Amino acid sequence: MARLIIEGGRPLQGTVNISGAKNSALAIIVAAALATEGECVLENVPRVGDVGTICLILRSLGVEVWFDKEGLLHVNGRTLSRYQAPYHLVRKMRASFYTAGLLLARLGRAEVPLPGGCAIGSRPVDYHIRGFSQMGAEVTIEHGFMKAACERLKGTHFYINRSSVGTTVNLMIAASLSEGVTVLENAAKEPEVVDLAIFLNGMGAKIRGAGTDVIRIEGVPSLRGIEYSIIPDRIEAGTFMCAAAITGGDVTLKNVVPEHLRAPILKLEEAGVTIEKGATELRVIASDRLLPIEVETTPYPGFPTDLQQPFVACMTVADGTSVIRETIFDRFRYVDELRRMGADIKTERETAIIRGVPKLTGAPVEITDLRAGAALAIAALAAEGTTELYGIEILDRGYEGFEDKLRALGAAAKREETIEGIDIFAAESPLQA
Numbered sequence: 001m002a003r004l005i006i007e008g009g010r011p012l013q014g015t016v017n018i019s020g021a022k023n024s025a026l027a028i029i030v031a032a033a034l035a036t037e038g039e040c041v042l043e044n045v046p047r048v049g050d051v052g053t054i055c056l057i058l059r060s061l062g063v064e065v066w067f068d069k070e071g072l073l074h075v076n077g078r079t080l081s082r083y084q085a086p087y088h089l090v091r092k093m094r095a096s097f098y099t100a101g102l103l104l105a106r107l108g109r110a111e112v113p114l115p116g117g118c119a120i121g122s123r124p125v126d127y128h129i130r131g132f133s134q135m136g137a138e139v140t141i142e143h144g145f146m147k148a149a150c151e152r153l154k155g156t157h158f159y160i161n162r163s164s165v166g167t168t169v170n171l172m173i174a175a176s177l178s179e180g181v182t183v184l185e186n187a188a189k190e191p192e193v194v195d196l197a198i199f200l201n202g203m204g205a206k207i208r209g210a211g212t213d214v215i216r217i218e219g220v221p222s223l224r225g226i227e228y229s230i231i232p233d234r235i236e237a238g239t240f241m242c243a244a245a246i247t248g249g250d251v252t253l254k255n256v257v258p259e260h261l262r263a264p265i266l267k268l269e270e271a272g273v274t275i276e277k278g279a280t281e282l283r284v285i286a287s288d289r290l291l292p293i294e295v296e297t298t299p300y301p302g303f304p305t306d307l308q309q310p311f312v313a314c315m316t317v318a319d320g321t322s323v324i325r326e327t328i329f330d331r332f333r334y335v336d337e338l339r340r341m342g343a344d345i346k347t348e349r350e351t352a353i354i355r356g357v358p359k360l361t362g363a364p365v366e367i368t369d370l371r372a373g374a375a376l377a378i379a380a381l382a383a384e385g386t387t388e389l390y391g392i393e394i395l396d397r398g399y400e401g402f403e404d405k406l407r408a409l410g411a412a413a414k415r416e417e418t419i420e421g422i423d424i425f426a427a428e429s430p431l432q433a
């Protein structure tokens, strides 16, 4: 167990390199195992906990996956041979369910545990399952597993009830090797979906329309390995933009696609932050107290739910009242921790009303989910005094070298192992501490 200790009050300054997109990497690493000819070599893969988990799951299915000395990830799917994904790994992360699409496409059989609830509420996979059934798989739910089997998946015309990134990714992976044409209506338009489509097309797939809400996938008999570089992480970029904004900093982000950050950029500008845009970099300059904003999370190109928490953190010290509406997940549990730092936030169902206070104060806080961790760290950077963030391994699931990057920008941030105290059951003397 480790904690992150942040001493607040220093404006962030300097340059930060944004890592590859976690959500893209998770989809692409699984899709890479569709290839039966040659291996895939992936560049710009972030070294984060969730990537480690997906690699271990693929290994358990027989896929060869390893990082070379240059940090490139090799995926060789030819050896894929087992169809049951292990619960102890799948339970850690919802994107593990992408292995269902892979296994059905490659082996015609998949047994994958259903992801349970998580800290941001109930997150079902019913759309994914309905999609597989409509593609001809026989699906049953038994003992907590989705068990599905088919000869070869068949193309279909499928409407995704609610624009869902996971469903779009899983069905694209499954449909790439299917018989006939699959059309996904109301598909997710996120940049990570487009990245996956470009990658799959490079492998020999026939996908059109990614980035619009109708994606057409013509199944092919086989796919081949390629080299590919993953897009930059727009959520990590948005997180550092918020960190710069709340501290009155001046930070240049390198390796970004400004186009992917249109909504967050506009909202930060509305909050009084100056943003200079280059082709692959962004400079964020914030000198005055932030102004309040109103925003609602919606699927891309709308304002991303993954940046809701970092933005709420920024608004806790804005000069006025902000209203932030969360329409995708149940994602406000962490505000209790912000309140412990002095934030004035009221939540009513899906709306948070944040009355800006002049100052937050450092406190020990608990990270409840990945983006909540980012929000608490951002708040800590601006707070007076020291904040101790517990549950830092949750932050490690999605941010590469988070505190190193913060330190390089001038933050006082360090990781410390927590001492869990004595084992009371093993203690032999009342004086042991």
Ligand code: UD1
Binding pocket: 023, 024, 026, 094, 095, 122, 123, 124, 125, 126, 127, 128, 129, 162, 163, 164, 165, 166, 167, 188, 192, 305, 306, 328, 329
């Ligand atoms: C992905 C992202 C996550 C992001 C989210 C929304 C990955 C690995 N994760 O999550 O960071 O916050 O998109 O942009 O890429 N839903 C159902 N049934 C389903 C599937 C989804 O009801 O079968 C609902 C969800 O509960 C949610 C909405 O649809 O309310 C959108 O979820 P979805 O886009 O699927 O999120 P994820 O793919 O899990």
